[in-house]
Amino acid sequence: MSGGRLPWLQAARGGVLPIAILMLVVLMIVPVPSFVLDIGFVGNIMISLAVLMVSLNAARPLDFSAFPTVLLLATLFRLALNVASTRVVLVNGHQGEAAAGHIIEAFGSFIIGGNYIVGIFVFAVLMIINLVVITKGAGRVSEVSARFTLDALPGKQMAIDADLNAGLIVPEEAKLRRAEVATEADFYGSMDGASKFVKGDAVAGVLILVVNIVGGLLLGTISHGLGIGEAARTYVQLAIGDALVAQVPALLLSIAAAAIVTRVNSPLDLSGQIASQFAQRAAWAPVAVILAVLGLLPGMPHLLLLSAAAIAGGTCWRLGRKAAIEQSAPTEILPDAPPAISWADVSDSVPITIELGYKLIELVDERKGAPLMGRITGIRKQLSRELGFVLPLVRVKDDLALPGNRYRIVIAGVALGEDDAFPGELLALAAGDFPDPIDGRLVKDPSFGLDAIWIDEARRADAIVAGYTVVDAPTVLATHLNNLVTANATSLFGLDEGQALLDNLKEHYPQLAGALCPQPYSLATLTAVCRALLAERIPLRDFRRITEAMVTLAPRGLDVAGLVEAVRQEIGPLILQAIVPAKLALPVITFDAELERLLAQSIAAGPNAAWPFEPELARRIVASVSEAVQPLMMAARSFAVVTSPVCRPAVSRLLRAHLPDVAVLSFLEIPETKAVEVLAVVGGTPSLAAAPASHSVATGEL
Known part of the structure; x- marks a missing residue:
């Protein structure tokens, strides 16, 4: 009954003001x-x-x-x-x-x-x-x-x-x-x-x-x-x-x-504000004295002025007595009353946290320009554009348990990075051996593992002349954060981020969004596919192209793993453009045919196994690929490891644990029109004569 009256009462209340104005x-x-x-x-x-x-x-x-x-x-x-x-x-x-x-x-x-x-x-x-x-x-x-x-x-x-x-x-x-x-x-x-x-x-x-x-x-x-x-x-x-x-x-x-x-x-x-600000003993004492002096002057209304002086003096005395009682009163201690606990004490809704030691607090001090905060904002914007979804907030807080110059980067509740930084000093980086010795604190760069030295700011010019790359403490910390967030983007992408991408797709491509979710794919499936792509450094910038591939593959009824591989084959050009420009040949490292056969047999023996390779075989594969890619990485060359579609997921998981920056592709992900340059063949016998003249071939034996 009351529920039926409520709309009527709301309508009546809403009509009161217009009726009153008409009246x-x-x-x-x-x-x-x-x-x-x-x-x-x-x-x-x-x-x-x-x-x-x-x-x-x-x-x-x-x-x-x-x-x-x-x-x-x-x-x-x-x-x-x-x-x-x-x-x-x-x-x-x-x-x-x-x-x-x-x-x-x-x-x-x-x-x-x-x-x-x-x-x-x-x-x-x-x-x-x-x-x-x-x-x-x-x-x-x-x-x-x-x-x-x-x-x-x-x-x-x-x-x-x-x-x-x-x-x-x-x-x-x-x-x-x-x-x-x-x-x-x-x-x-x-x-x-x-x-x-x-x-x-x-x-x-x-x-x-x-x-x-x-x-x-x-x-x-x-x-x-x-x-x-x-x-x-x-x-x-x-x-x-x-x-x-x-x-x-x-x-x-x-x-x-x-x-x-x-x-x-x-x-x-x-009333409370005025009363609290007038409750000052130092203000009433001069008032009482001045009124008393005026009351004693000849011709003045003595009784009235002296009465007012007595009231002001009494007010001054009461305020002083009240302050003395408050200062002498012991603080009440209730040992049996436990402190209140809220959900905020046991949970943290911010997935990215930077914890700072007390000596690093000046990096976020607004009076000193808060240099770290500006760099964090820039990193969030840049990575959000590169990854294709809005990165969550980065919380910066102090932690007295850390040493003074120590910082810790926590992503999704896991401490993934920890190192020292020194405000007021500079980190001098050397790409190889130190060009010229320079005085400072020898360390390893937290982002890339390069040899580095913390030096005084006054020695910046000397370090640059000596051949070092010089960066300040906020840049060191921000670069470390950038690398960790890029490597762990999949931990930051959940159902809410998937829903945000889907909502944006509905706004611009409503028909495509309607054909995608909730049928034939649930939000959980869509999120799982996006997380798998992010885990292999494939951004979600062109979400429309990815979802179009998923809609096209829907009749095949693939599971998530099969769907991810099929989507990769559909969006192969998107993957390649992040490795090499469109007009250049794709540098690749391939496996010998015998090794490919051995890998395929291992996967066939355990099709559902996350690590189908024998430990010794896996170790030798990682060692051989590492040996082949080391000179390429030192020369900052772009390349990809290419294998068969059957072997690609397992090989990618194996290499990702040791060489996270190496892209692993299948043959079907490379368009037929894309030129390929074979840089190395892993597992075979050197055979330069069999290689095309335009290709530089280096092989490694297993």
Whole structure:
């Protein structure tokens, strides 16, 4: 039953505001009886008081973000009441002071004592306070706040992005902070305009008072035959009462506007903030002394000033006593109350973490430019483009358990890299033997295993002249991170990343996405294929081409392993372009026919085995391939190991464990039009005569 009422209640609540605005328009046009005016004036005062209380209790301006709109509606409501009361005063004012309702009569008789001359001056004073002091000051504060908030908007957005890239906040928190910054800018911009409503309302109050007085005198003397004195006493008193009953709520709203725009963000409300900041003994002691001195001067009201001095002195004494009690009170220890444990204490949602020793904290210190954070952001963008999916956040945190200069890189919960870095020093790298000896700390480069030396920054020029490549500590750490993330991209790709790629595919190629998932492939199968491709350094940049191959292969009903091999054959040109340019021949290392036959027999004997080769055979294969590729890698030449489609998965797994940068292809992955240059044949007998003249052949025997 309650569930059925809920939509009706929501619809009714949503229609209240439009109906109320229409009623305001009706109130301006249609004559209303005096008791309706009384209800409206009381409601106006109640709304103004409520707005003032909410403004005073707001901890920060955005806690009352609806204030500009509320101010507009309250001003419209008051102006509608002014129009309706003006009509009643001018039409029925000759009947007496009660003709316009009891509220106007009360304000006209009780507050100004029945003397309309006094009422005019009281109204003038209220107008000066409201228009010249409060409204003008609040408008100026709103204008300046809006200007500075808009000027600071780009910097705040950049700070949020920096915290997000540093892993200090999660994407959801970053989204909330961006929305809060945008709302803050909109709020102060709206308050700048809303202050004009308050100023216009005050001016309108003066004009309405003049209209009521002039119109009342004319109507009273001409239409109703009243004397000029009687007409002035009746209509002017009604006009003053009407003006005051409207200006009191206007003054309250002006105070609320001034309070909200001058508010400073604080966890306390305005009363608590003022009380906490006035609770200082050092502030009250001089007040008590000065008041006491004034109270002792001749001609001064001694009793009043000395009483005030005693109150200030008592306040100072109480504050000092309270501070002494708080300092001497022992801290309550509850040994039996265990600390609260949350999921954040036992889990980490960020898959990439860099832990720093205390001496490396300056690499992320914003006061020193945070050089490491900029490099991490650049690495995330570059690798996201290269791999074809958005890399997760990299969290950087300190770890006091690490030595001062030690850092550790953790990916998917596993510490994959750990080394030392020295801020303020440079790492000099040598591609081979050290060209010239240079003083420093001998180490191995953490990324490539090259011989290196940590040297002082002052020796940069000497190291460059000596033939070294020189990099700073943030670059060393960032390069290490880049290599580890590239080698372990498959650990960072999960179902959520697969769904993100699929969502992007739906946006640009909806028919292809519909033919791919959830039928014939589930999201888990799609993710498994992508992970297998990433494990062999095949990026997902051309996800459309990969998924088109999967859709084409769907009728064959392959398992994941077979599907991956078939997809590789379909996207062979994509794989080759990452190895060698399109116009150049593909340098390859192949296996001898006898070795190919031996490998195929081993795989046939254990078709489902992850490692089908005998340990000794596997060792000799790795040793021979390593010997063949070593000079190619030292010369920075691109190449690939090519074998039969049956042997390719097992050979790839075997070599990947020892030579992760070596690509293993099958014959079917190389297009027929692609030229091939055989660099070495593993397992055969050297036979240069049998090789084509354009090919350089080096062989290794098993």
